[in-house]
Amino acid sequence: MRFGIFHTLCPLFAALAFTGNVPAEQVQVAVAANFTSPLQAIAREFESDTGNSVIAAFGATGQLYAQIRNGAPFEVFLSADERTATKLEREGLGVSGSRFTYAVGRLVLWSAQAGYVDGSDAVLKASPFRHLAMANPQAAPYGLAASQVLEALGLSATLKDKLVEGQSITQTHQFIATGNAELGFVALSQVYKDGQLSSGSAWRVPAELHTPIKQDALILKKGQHNPAALAFTEYLKGEKATAIIQSYGYQR
Structure with missing residues (x-):
């Protein structure tokens, strides 16, 4: 082939x-x-x-x-x-x-750095990062879901100035993988295969936090x-x- x-x-x-x-x-x-x-x-x-x-x-x-x-x-x-x-x-x-x-689909908060995300939303609330990546909510449903998560956690206003938007979930993943953003919201399928995290660290976002x-x-x-x-x-x-x-x- x-x-x-x-x-x-x-x-x-x-x-x-x-x-x-x-x-x-x-x-x-x-x-x-x-x-x-x-x-x-x-x-x-x-x-x-x-x-x-x-x-x-x-x-x-x-x-x-x-x-x-x-x-x-x-x-x-x-x-x-x-x-x-x-x-x-x-x-x-x-x-x-x-x-x-x-x-x-499943949404995940992912960082290319091992140990950066501890399997919970703690890093979002502590906000030690400069950039948080997510897909454009107007163009990408996973970006819309990410915005709903921030709203549900009461962090939309707090993290507004740290957001970096990708035009697609692929571009969003690239922002994080290259280190241009310390972490961000991507599709679970981009960082997991057969139940294993491919690299870095992550938090599987509870489904009830978004549509x-x-x-x-x-x-x-x-x-x-x-x-x-x-x-x-x-x-x-x-x-x-x-x-x-x-x-x-x-x-x-």
Whole structure:
């Protein structure tokens, strides 16, 4: 299998093509940035099992929504929330009845420094840091969830001047990984695999501190006549895809 990474005209996300020797069909999928690693793993299994290939574009949900509205050739949308997919369906850009929740995300406060976060919200309240990263709440559902957490903890005003916003959850993770922010809110899937923290230190944010992050899939009108689009969304519901999704900390 060959993997080709290329940048589109929009610098805020990259597109990744999964291609085989003789693909039966291709499906173009717009994918919320938090789901990058799981999608890559699922796409490999999907191609191996079906012969169909996935061309995936990753970005903030709000940015992908705008591109879909502006005619981007996506055939399936994997949103980071349920609201945006529902909106596209109501606006007539999605196939009615095709929407379903493919994953329920978890938010985590993460630092690339070992021991910096002690598994609780104590570091937020002590506020020893200069920068706290989070995704733009207007563009990324995980950023909205982060803002709700700060509000629930009564820290919105206290930490306002320390916030650094990424345009997507990927950019937010980069801010923290490179040390430009000492810590920040990212998707659990970005820092955990098979129940293990990949690096640094973290606090798994209690789900009751923010609105549930239900991530919905939707077949878009441009994919309604593509058998690979239906095959891919059905594959997402299957046991193999479910196992991959859960291995990154998502719920189903």
